[in-house]
Amino acid sequence: MAIDRLTEKFVIVKCSDVKIEDVYSAFDAGFSDYIIPMKISQQAFIDRFFGPEGNQLETSYIAYYENKPAGVILGGIRYFDGIKTIRCGAMAISAEFRGTGISRILFDAHKKAAEENNCRQLFLEVIKGNERAIAFYHKCGYEKIYDISYFAAENPEKLTRFQAIGKNPAIRIDEVDFQLFSAAADNWEFHINWQNDLPYLESSDNVSYFAAFDDEQVIGCLSVNSGGNISLLYTDKRYRGKGVATRLLFEGITKLKAAKLQAGFPNNSLAEGFLKKAGFKKTALAQYEMYLLL
Known part of the structure; x- marks a missing residue:
């Protein structure tokens, strides 16, 4: 069947108007052969992608072909770097429907949602090496702005710098609640990726927060979850x-x-240098942050 005739048969529906099982089915089929394997249960999908990831069913769209889920685009709206933003949390197309124009139809619905909600920009992350997706997003008007690098330490208790200055008694460290942590982090102006930002952390489970104090002044902070994923590690520039x-x-x-520590962040040479000196290794995974201004 010709592509234009096939495209005419796609029906695009808000995810809030369909069964969540169909949304999951479209996601699962689209990511079944992804560049990085992603196989999660339906409940884990709901908890993650409509939890901390910040997607909303009302701003996500599913495509059907003859009543069969064929593709889905997840969208979430919030203020990011102070700008009202819609983020593409995932776009997944079943293998049999790729090359049919369905991606563009879903993207057009996503962009229309951004415009209807007075967003000023569209945003997404894409894995380096996924050239087909990158080329598609370029055609849609997105531009690469930031690189996200990832680091890991397999034996964190043996990190080299801890032996030398890790127990410095002149620095007071307390475990704190999210409110104190966020108040301190909100005072420091720096770009951080969506999945490490404060709204993401606030809706995440099993995250611990630590603050460094000079008397009663917060001079640094750390957020890290029970699995060892570091979301934010920051020191006031006067105390570096x-x-x-x-x-x-x-x-x-x-x-x-x-048992392991991981960290990922966009374009931060100071953080990269610190982690490398501490014994972290750069991983093969890397992403681009891409933006489209409205």
């Missing part, structure tokens, strides 16, 4: 080079007893 970040990491490792 004094062991603050190392002390924060040492406290996190000691209290959480994580």
Whole structure:
């Protein structure tokens, strides 16, 4: 069947108007042969993608072909870097329907949702090496803005710098609640990726927060979950080079007893240099952040 005739048979529906089982089915089929394997249960999909990831059923769309889920685009709206943004949390197309124009139809619905909700930009992350997706997003008007790099430490208790300055007694570290952590982090202006940002952390489970103090002033903070994923590690620029970040990491490792540490962040040479000196290794995984201004 010709592509244009096939395209005419697609029906696009808001995910809020269909069964969640269909949304999951479209997602699962589209990611079955993804560049990085992603096989999760329906409940895990709901908990993650309509939880911390910030997607909303009302701004997500599913495509049907003859009553069969053929593709889905997930969308979530919130303020990101102070700008009202719609994020493409995932686009998944079943293998049999790729090359039919369905991606563009779903994207057009996604963009229309952005315009109807007065968003000022569209945003997404894409894995480096996924050239087909990158080329598609370029055609839609997106531009690469940030690179996200990922690092890991397999034996965190043996990280080299901890032995030298990790136990610096001059730095006071306390475990704190999210409110104190977010108030401190909100005062520091820096770009951080969507999955490490404060709204994402607030809706996530099993995250611990630590703050470094000079008397009662917060001079650094760390968020890390029970699996060892570091979302934010920051030191006030006036206190850098004094062991603050190392002390924060040492406290996190000691209290959480994580078997592995991971961290990912966009375009931050200071953070990259610190992690490498501490013994972290850069992983093969890397992403682009891409934006389309409205």
